[in-house]
Amino acid sequence: MTQTTKTRVHCYNEHNVKIIKLQRAEPLQQLPNHTPWQTGTGPHSPAARANIKAALRNTLKGVPKTEEQKRKMSLAKLGKPKTAQHKANMSAAHRKRLDKIKDEKANKVRGTEVKG
Numbered sequence: 120m121t122q123t124t125k126t127r128v129h130c131y132n133e134h135n136v137k138i139i140k141l142q143r144a145e146p147l148q149q150l151p152n153h154t155p156w157q158t159g160t161g162p163h164s165p166a167a168r169a170n171i172k173a174a175l176r177n178t179l180k181g182v183p184k185t186e187e188q189k190r191k192m193s194l195a196k197l198g199k200p201k202t203a204q205h206k207a208n209m210s211a212a213h214r215k216r217l218d219k220i221k222d223e224k225a226n227k228v229r230g231t232e233v234k235g
Contacts, residue, residue, distance in 0.1 A: 129161040130154045137161055 133152040
């Protein structure tokens with residue numbers, strides 16, 4: 120059994136109503152009086168956006184900590200050795216930042232400052 124890849128595509132009709140379909144390997148034909156097919160499902164409706172906001176707001180609630188709890192968590196973290204993998208990741212990130220700074224300085228000297 121071979122797996123077929125499907126892509127969700129959308130277009131709008133003359134009444135500005137969004138149509139969503141699954142596209143298999145072959146492209147879909149453009150419908151008369153419709154916009155061209157675009158990949159994805161397009162922008163969310165205001166109602167869908169409100170649902171997403173509400174779900175995120177309820178899910179991502181942080182629990183406020185007292186100063187005592189913050190101090191205890193900080194003390195618990197102190198003195199714990201970092202793993203070799205963590206040390207390697209920190210070193211790589213530090214080297215990457217230094218290389219970026221060196222490149223920026225070199226480009227400034229040459230007068231070819233690159234942004235981004």
